[in-house]
Amino acid sequence: MTESEIRDAVREAAKLAKASNPLTPSITNTVTINFVANAQLAVGGSAAMVYLPDEGVSMAKAGAAMYINVGTLFPIYAETLPKTAAVLHEEGKPWVLDPVAIGMGQMRTDLLMTFKDYKPSIIRGNASEIIALAGLWGLEGGTDTSDVRGVDSTDSVRSAAHAAAALAQWTGGAVAVSGEEDLITDGRQIVLSQGGSEMMPCITGTGCSLGGVMAVYAAVADPFIAAITGAAVYNLAGTKAAAHASGTGSFQTAFIDELYIATPDAIAQNPLAVEEV
Amino acid sequence: MTESEIRDAVREAAKLAKASNPLTPSITNTVTINFVANAQLAVGGSAAMVYLPDEGVSMAKAGAAMYINVGTLFPIYAETLPKTAAVLHEEGKPWVLDPVAIGMGQMRTDLLMTFKDYKPSIIRGNASEIIALAGLWGLEGGTDTSDVRGVDSTDSVRSAAHAAAALAQWTGGAVAVSGEEDLITDGRQIVLSQGGSEMMPCITGTGCSLGGVMAVYAAVADPFIAAITGAAVYNLAGTKAAAHASGTGSFQTAFIDELYIATPDAIAQNPLAVEEV
């Protein structure tokens, strides 16, 4: 796609999300679950969070798209997540995976391994997580020695480009690497989305809630455009919120405001660059 | 009751909650649990949240009133919720039920069925949830075909009036239907509470936290007055918060501020209309 085609598609996705209020359920961590829901509502989606196996399956069927974040795992997830992801895959429903804290604990590793066959439409993570997931799935660019420290990245966004492309080629969807600039790829093209604020990593949940927002857009656009639209509205809102924040508390409040008032035009015009893989 | 008697009782309930700081524990969902607690504190209550069976029972005994919201069910709730509700019923403690997302999953249906015999003092939900609960309990005005989509309503408040009255007649308490205007009934009279803001459904948890606030008032007033007082302070705070919000982030912040500073007089004067069922 040309840059101009991408911008047109982004504008359309932002518009459609507001117009159609897609039901976008999540199974996500308890730390940032409120932020995820409010961010999804701010961009036009309808949020619903669940934990139990039959509820995960029910939401996979009822939702227009779904978000799975493996942040704070509960024991029941050993049953809920594989069942839910299987239904999403069978029904061809778009879904977003956030492999947060990959490498911590056996259940997380087992679950992320299971997801390989259920091919998430969008994978969103920081550079270290994307590299580690490619490694876990035995794909190019991955490594099992990637240093994932808790939930923070120790690798640069660019260093994850090969892993991201390999993951996208495997799933047939898109991969988004979050960082100072965001890298989104469908395995053929790379879009670099710019803006944001250095306060974004100083509040918890900018990454998690971005995954939830990408799921809202995945209900109304293809995975590559959905991921680019999510990154664009986040970078736009981050830039604007930082301009009138006195610290990280008021930044978060302003950030939700900016997500809510961002127009499709402004989202489509947010700085981005297009490259071939 | 006449409108004037209702307004006097609302003023008294708002005053007593601030003066007596009633302990009002909750078992509620993880999405909006923080909002529930902060809203309860803002109107004068003391909040405490639990998950385990013996803790639910202990809180049912220690609390002045209690709030049960079936939002994000955990496996342990199969034991915790029936035991807790049974004690609330036996001890004659006022309690508020929010049947959120009724119809999703077997455990939710089983739990909500169990609650029929434990007669919640106040039931608060959106129109679709109230209609579906009346249907589940085999009461007039209910239907099992009500279209509950995730956590959002697809029915109008007025369309739930018969179901609400039937539920209130069964429990001997009150039922509150949230929507553009709020309908509260004790099975004999209907109060319509007005105000609020179109931003209220654009943040997660205005409904959940309203249930928690009604529980605080139920500790110091009868269920009908408690439900009206909760709806009144929410509509008042929503109207005032919207006047100086730049989006849904600052709206939520301002909304908690307005709950905290609302005076008993202002709450009692919030627009309402009284009708017979």
Place this chain on the structure above:
Amino acid sequence: MTESEIRDAVREAAKLAKASNPLTPSITNTVTINFVANAQLAVGGSAAMVYLPDEGVSMAKAGAAMYINVGTLFPIYAETLPKTAAVLHEEGKPWVLDPVAIGMGQMRTDLLMTFKDYKPSIIRGNASEIIALAGLWGLEGGTDTSDVRGVDSTDSVRSAAHAAAALAQWTGGAVAVSGEEDLITDGRQIVLSQGGSEMMPCITGTGCSLGGVMAVYAAVADPFIAAITGAAVYNLAGTKAAAHASGTGSFQTAFIDELYIATPDAIAQNPLAVEEV
């Protein structure tokens, strides 16, 4: 230590936390988990929350310090918490315990009893909780008749001084009693930290998040100084936030802002008084 030595050490701890971004994982309640994480980030730490046994152990090994809050217990905690605390003790990692709602439910009592041998570096609670913990552990100044009402204190900070000193002498660490003024002791000296705002108990989580912040400082300073630094930055931020808050919603936003912008000098200069036990 003299007052001047204490102030110097506090300044250094505040500086080091910002400079080194220590990984400070938590196992904490779902009500205030987001507030804990954002407060930890605001003072310079890196947050990560877990629930499962092997993840608790993994975080105990990877973290620079850890925070355990027994607020909303899940069934799995019967396994997770003892295993995690054992590793923290074996590895000599500093950790902070918040014995919130001590006395409610059997699991909470059992867990808190287990922690006696794992000697938390800092224990933070309100007066009633500190007195009850000393009683549970059979130490001087404690009582099993202390009236812990839900999560709120019914005892004065001063009345918990003996219990606090006895606990600190047992653990070899520090104990912080939160209230109108905060009392911190290492069993030999007492520091009274002043400031804050009467709005602090009107939002949920000022206590919980203070425990998480003390854990961040415990990664870079000894327990006594870490606890004093945490109390100082909280009292400073509370005082400053109250000056421009319109209610408890904007207070919480401003409070996080003030934590984020507080300088090591301002933290070190916050009012405090030193006494011998």
